[in-house]
Amino acid sequence: QVQLVQSGAEVKKPGSSVKVSCKTSEDTFSSHTITWVRQAPGQGLEWMGRITPVLDISSHSRNFQGRVTVTADKSTNTAYMELTDLRSEDTAVYFCARVFRRGGHFDYWGQGTLVTVSS
Amino acid sequence: IVMTQSPVTLSVSPGERATLSCRASQSVSSNLAWYQQKPGQAPRLLIYDGSTRATGVPARFSGSGSGTEFTLTISSLQSEDSAVYYCQQYENWPPWTFGQGSKVEIK
Numbered sequence: 001q002v003q004l005v006q007s008g009a010e011v012k013k014p015g016s017s018v019k020v021s022c023k024t025s026e027d028t029f030s031s032h033t034i035t036w037v038r039q040a041p042g043q044g045l046e047w048m049g050r051i052t053p054v055l056d057i058s059s060h061s062r063n064f065q066g067r068v069t070v071t072a073d074k075s076t077n078t079a080y081m082e083l084t085d086l087r088s089e090d091t092a093v094y095f096c097a098r099v100f101r102r103g104g105h106f107d108y109w110g111q112g113t114l115v116t117v118s119s
Numbered sequence: 120i121v122m123t124q125s126p127v128t129l130s131v132s133p134g135e136r137a138t139l140s141c142r143a144s145q146s147v148s149s150n151l152a153w154y155q156q157k158p159g160q161a162p163r164l165l166i167y168d169g170s171t172r173a174t175g176v177p178a179r180f181s182g183s184g185s186g187t188e189f190t191l192t193i194s195s196l197q198s199e200d201s202a203v204y205y206c207q208q209y210e211n212w213p214p215w216t217f218g219q220g221s222k223v224e225i226k
Contacts, residue, residue, distance in 0.1 A: 105168075
């Protein structure tokens with residue numbers, strides 16, 4: 001059974017940073033792309049970034065003006081998404097997901113991490 | 120690529136058919152997926168490659184279309200199908216883009 005297990009909820013101040021983790025199996029980490037999607041309260045899904053650990057390739061959405069960084073720790077099969085310069089509008093649930101190897105859809109998802117930005 | 124879904128909300132009686140539409144601003148071939156999301160849960164993959172059901176998805180869910188026009192059909196709506204449905208394109212990813220979602224309500 002494929003699992004992606006995310007870190008717990010966070011409360012952050014405006015201007016600070018948050019780093020969310022997503023732990024999975026070695027099989028997933030060594031052969032798939034991991035991607036990050038967020039969902040603001042009552043809103044839709046927004047793609048943020050991705051990393052392919054086996055190739056050390058990452059990219060992110062231009063919508064975040066360089067505030068998002070996606071990294072991977074191969075020793076622990078854990079992907080990370082860091083968002084800097086937090087604003088109230090960054091309050092959202094952040095999901096990691098696995099990209100199907102022979103396609104581009106997201107076949108397994110983490111449980112989500114709520115990040116609340118408030119002064 | 121901008122994805123546009125319609126309707127925003129659909130109210131359907133149990134046992135009836137529900138039809139959701141998704142339009143891409145340019146061709147995505149068959150690189151289109153549908154997800155179901157219930158409150159407080161992560162999205163769940165229903166359909167990929169335009170028309171292939173994911174593992175464990177009931178046969179009442181079907182997808183069709185290619186290019187710029189796609190449809191998700193629930194042939195006989197069940198109470199547990201009340202959810203928000205998103206389409207997603209993955210033509211030449213990254214990036215990926217989602218539609219804004221269609222909410223299915225049970226009448």
